[in-house]
Amino acid sequence: MTRNNSPSISDRRGFFAAGLAALTGLFPLLAGLGVLLDPLRRKSNEAxxxxxxxxxxxxxxxxxxxxxxxxxxxxxxxxxxxxxxxxxxxxxxxxxxxxxxxxxxxxxxxxxxxxxxxxxxxxxxxxxxxxxxxxxxxxxxxxxxxxxxxxxxxxxxxxxxxxxxxxxxxxxxxxxxxxxx
Ligand code: FES
Known part of the structure; x- marks a missing residue:
C-alpha cells in the first residue's frame, strides 16, 4: 500500500491560516515601532x-x-x-x-x-x-x-x-x- 506524504488540503489550509495570522500580528508591531521611533523623527525635525x-x-x-x-x-x-x-x-x-x-x-x-x-x-x-x-x-x-x-x-x-x-x-x-x- 502506497503512503501519500504530501500535506492534505486541511494541512495546507492550516499552514496558510497560521501564516496569515503571523502577518496580521506584524501590523500592530510595526505600528508600535513607528510610535516608538516618532520622537527620533521629531528630534531631527526640531533642528x-x-x-x-x-x-x-x-x-x-x-x-x-x-x-x-x-x-x-x-x-x-x-x-x-x-x-x-x-x-x-x-x-x-x-x-x-x-x-x-x-x-x-x-x-x-x-x-x-x-x-x-x-x-x-x-x-x-x-x-x-x-x-x-x-x-x-x-x-x-x-x-x-x-x-x-x-x-x-x-x-x-x-x-x-x-x-x-x-x-x-x-x-x-x-x-x-x-x-x-
Ligand atoms: S575653524 Fe578654522 S578658521 Fe574657524
Whole structure:
C-alpha cells in the first residue's frame, strides 16, 4: 500500500491560516515601532525650532554683540530632559525692535568665534578667520568658505513681547553654501 506524504488540503489550509495570522500580528508591531521611533523623527525635525534666548532688555543698545547660550528641552525616544544647552549665539541690537543673531560656530570647521571689542569684529582663534560685525568675511585670506551663519529672529515676539526668540539651527562646516545639518 502506497503512503501519500504530501500535506492534505486541511494541512495546507492550516499552514496558510497560521501564516496569515503571523502577518496580521506584524501590523500592530510595526505600528508600535513607528510610535516608538516618532520622537527620533521629531528630534531631527526640531533642528530649526524656535527657542527663547533672552529679553530684549538684556541686549545693550550700542550695537555691541553679546553671547548667549541656547538652552531648550530635549526629547528623544526614551526620555525628556529640560533646560539642556545645545549651542550658543551672538546677538546684536540693530534698532529699537531689531536684533541680529549669528551662530558662534565658525563655518570653516566649527570652532567658536569670539567678538573682539577693540576691532568691533569676530575672530575665529583656530585658523584666524575674521568676520565683520555683520557676519561677512572681513579678511580675504580667511579660510572660512562663507560668512557667519545668521539665524532667524522672530520679529513678532520681538516687537509685541520684547522677547528674543530665534530659530536655532546648525549648518555644515567647510562648505560655501549654508546647508542645515
Ligand atoms: S575653524 Fe574657524 S578658521 Fe578654522
Amino acid at each position: 530649526g525650532r524656535l527657542v527663547r534666548i533672552a529679553s530684549l532688555s538684556a541686549l545693550p543698545d550700542d550695537g555691541v554683540p553679546r553671547r548667549f547660550d541656547v538652552i531648550t528641552d530635549q526629547v528623544n525616544a526614551w526620555n525628556h530632559r529640560a533646560n539642556v544647552p545645545i549651542g550658543a549665539v551672538y546677538l546684536r541690537r540693530t534698532g529699537e525692535f531689531s536684533v541680529e543673531a549669528f551662530s558662534v560656530n565658525c563655518p570653516h570647521a566649527g570652532c567658536f568665534v569670539e567678538y573682539r571689542r577693540t576691532k568691533h569684529n569676530y575672530l575665529c582663534p583656530c585658523h584666524n578667520s575674521e568676520f565683520g560685525i555683520d557676519g561677512s568675511i572681513q579678511d580675504p585670506s580667511s579660510p572660512s568658505p562663507r560668512g557667519l551663519d545668521a539665524l532667524e529672529v522672530d520679529a513678532e515676539k520681538l516687537r509685541q513681547e520684547q522677547e528674543i526668540w530665534i530659530r536655532y539651527q546648525k549648518f555644515q562646516a567647510g562648505k560655501p553654501e549654508k546647508l542645515a545639518i
